[in-house]
Amino acid sequence: MVRGVGHYLPERIVPNSWFEERIDTSDDWIRSRSGIERRHFAAEGETTSQMAIAAAKEALRDAGMGVDQVDTVIVATSTPDLTFPSCATMVQAGLGMTKGFAFDVQAVCAGFVFALANANALIVSGQSKCVLVIGAETFSRILDMEDRSTCVLFGDGAGALLIEAATGTGENTDRGILSSDLNSDGRYREMLYVDGGVSTTGTAGKLRMQGNPLFRQAVEKLAATADAALGKAGFTHTDVDWIVPHQANIRIIQGTAKKLDMSMDNVVVTVQDHGNTSAASIPLALYEGKKRGQIRENDVVVTEAIGGGLAWGAVVLRW
Incomplete structure (x- = not known):
């Protein structure tokens, strides 16, 4: 179950x-x-791991728990500090955590959903008991500032959830992660990618995107994966209190809500203030939803995201 949230x-x-x-x-063109x-853009010298550590510390404070109670750290990111070691091990060290294990998940904007599903699997298998699940990105470092179709869309930040094992009934009345649905299709790579890498150019590269085709794929696939995850949890749309989507574009968010037959009154929206923070966007939105008093204990929450790969998925949880 969710013990704490930070940003x-x-x-x-x-x-x-x-x-x-x-x-x-x-401004009108970007908003419309x-x-x-x-x-938000990271300061010179400010790294993904530093932001992740700050979010993790706040999640621990929110839970009233110490780092000695954490046995696993998962960081979802496409913009790590270094090629290796993982950003997660840097977070582990930065928190003063000397036991357990840490690793990164790379599914671009869908990374946090994939990380949540992995955290749940580790807990269910008995491998982990208390997991820090973090999404952190410095996308400003891979933007082509002359490409007006992409550079205006992205931002930097980090969000974290502290997930802990708890005894339940096995029914959808339990609190915590109830289901997940993960997907990918590498045939769509050209729609969203970075034109550099270790084994190709030896550089970090810059982000490239085909906006219109990606938009059409996003609305269809996000609605389908949310439906699939709800079905696995034994829920319908009427059981959902909040959709917390990947914050990429307000039109994608609105289109997905319409396909799911959900009111925008039940959608947590932060894209206006954060832009697209990739893997950090869902945990940042969860933080804001709780802070605003929208998300409350026992609420049913659906998170869904799509990113480069293409990779997409959804998680249903009871707060």
Whole structure:
């Protein structure tokens, strides 16, 4: 079950007007196509692991638990500090955690959903008892600031959930992760990718995206994976209190809610303030949903995301 939630956003806020001064775009154009008004960019020298550590510490404080109670750290990221070691082991060291194990998950924007599913599997198998699941990204480092179709969309940040094993009945009345649905299809690679890597260019590369085709795939696949996860949990749409989607684009969020026959009143939206923070977007939205008083104990929450690969999936949990 969820014990705590934390977040971290870099101090630097970048409004849409910052881009107006540098490329051929406008605040109206960005808002109308994405819903984004501002985003956060990491400071020079600020790393993904540092942001992840800050979010993890807040999740521990929120839970009233110590790092000595954690046995596993999973970090979902596409922008690690180094090629290796994993960002998760850096978080483990930064927290002063000297037992257990840590590893990264790379499923781009769907990374946090994949990480949650892995955390649940580890707990159910008995391998882990208390898992820090973190999404953290510094996407500002891989943006082509001359590509107006992509550079305005992304931001940096980190969010964390502390998940702990608990005894339940095995029914969907239990609290915690109730089901997951994971998917990928490598045939769609060209829709969203980075044009660099260790074995190709030897560089980090820059993000490239085919916006319109990706939009069409996103709405269809997000609705389908949410439906599948709900079915596995024995729920229908009417049982859902909150959808907490990947915060990529307000039109994708609205389109998915419509396909699921859900009101936007039951959707946690943060894209206007954060932009697309990739694997960090869902935990950041969960943090905001709890902070706002939207998400409450025993609420049924559906998280769903799609990212490069393409990789997509959903998790149903009871808060």
